[in-house]
Amino acid sequence: MSHSVTDQIYIEYQFTITPLQPWNDVLIAQLGEAGFESFVETETGVTGYVLKSIDSDSILESVDILKNEMVDIAFAKAEIEPTNWNAEWEKNFNPITVDNRCEVRAPFHEATGVEYDIVIEPKMSFGTGHHQTTHMMIQHLLNEDLSDLKVLDMGSGTGVLGILAQMRGALEVDAIDIDTWCYENAIENVERNNADNVNVILGGAEQLENKFYDFIIANINRNILLQDIPVYSKCLKSGGTILFSGFYTEDLELIKQACNKVSIQYDSHMVRDNWVGLKMIKN
Numbered sequence: 001m002s003h004s005v006t007d008q009i010y011i012e013y014q015f016t017i018t019p020l021q022p023w024n025d026v027l028i029a030q031l032g033e034a035g036f037e038s039f040v041e042t043e044t045g046v047t048g049y050v051l052k053s054i055d056s057d058s059i060l061e062s063v064d065i066l067k068n069e070m071v072d073i074a075f076a077k078a079e080i081e082p083t084n085w086n087a088e089w090e091k092n093f094n095p096i097t098v099d100n101r102c103e104v105r106a107p108f109h110e111a112t113g114v115e116y117d118i119v120i121e122p123k124m125s126f127g128t129g130h131h132q133t134t135h136m137m138i139q140h141l142l143n144e145d146l147s148d149l150k151v152l153d154m155g156s157g158t159g160v161l162g163i164l165a166q167m168r169g170a171l172e173v174d175a176i177d178i179d180t181w182c183y184e185n186a187i188e189n190v191e192r193n194n195a196d197n198v199n200v201i202l203g204g205a206e207q208l209e210n211k212f213y214d215f216i217i218a219n220i221n222r223n224i225l226l227q228d229i230p231v232y233s234k235c236l237k238s239g240g241t242i243l244f245s246g247f248y249t250e251d252l253e254l255i256k257q258a259c260n261k262v263s264i265q266y267d268s269h270m271v272r273d274n275w276v277g278l279k280m281i282k283n
């Protein structure tokens with residue numbers, strides 16, 4: 001399969017801001033609103049990342065602070081290729097063990113005999129368990145009874161959460177990702193872990209028409225979640241659980257409000273390194 005523009009190729013913008021305070025926070029907030037996905041604060045400003053598939057030049061026109069005469073902001077732009085997580089893992093990472101019950105390891109790591117042993121060859125996809133958001137989603141799943149449930153893993157990446165959902169008893173899992181690398185990689189990982197109940201699907205929220213689930217997992221990012229929460233709500237049966245991650249504590253209230261508007265209520269949340277793992281329940 002050819003790799004489309006939705007592959008995870010990012011544009012990196014290095015913003016230099018004078019004076020730095022308080023404008024770096026304002027810039028991050030406005031870029032986040034406009035569609036940037038993540039940020040790193042630097043000594044001279046902010047580095048922001050936006051998907052290449054988004055027309056970043058035109059969204060920058062809507063970022064008011066760039067027109068503010070009280071602050072001087074310059075930027076440099078560069079294209080970032082997808083990360084080869086396999087190479088990163090080989091170089092830097094050990095297997096990840098969550099709550100002594102679930103291990104996420106590469107094929108070249110020895111099995112240790114934990115209750116849930118997941119073998120992932122991530123290639124270019126996100127989802128080895130090293131990221132705080134994946135870690136918290138695994139923790140939530142270890143606390144949930146998924147027996148005989150129909151589950152949606154939205155933004156499935158390597159497929160790690162969908163695979164664990166099957167191991168936790170799910171009857172059927174739809175693992176959906178908009179990125180072709182992730183789609184192909186999740187198919188391989190599902191086979192590798194004999195997760196026969198996991199259907200890997202390429203696409204976004206448009207794939208959810210006329211689908212219904214007892215349980216939804218969505219570890220994506222703030223902007224996609226805010227946009228697609230109404231669609232997820234339509235698919236979630238009454239009384240069903242939805243787990244969210246991919247956003248920071250600053251955005252927790254915003255995500256809760258978006259959920260409340262579509263009859264999804266707060267249950268609980270956890271935090272790791274300022275990332276949130278949120279559990280909500282549909283009325």
Ligand SMILES: C[S@@+](CC[C@H](N)C(=O)[O-])C[C@H]1O[C@@H](n2cnc3c(N)ncnc32)[C@H](O)[C@@H]1O
Nearest residue numbers: 126127134155156157177178179182204219220
């Ligand atoms: C943070 S990763 C999560 C991967 C994995 N579920 C995990 O928890 O480690 C987010 C994933 O969402 C996918 N994604 C981004 N936008 C999406 C959308 N609109 N619909 C479905 N998937 C999307 C990305 O390609 C990426 O694989």
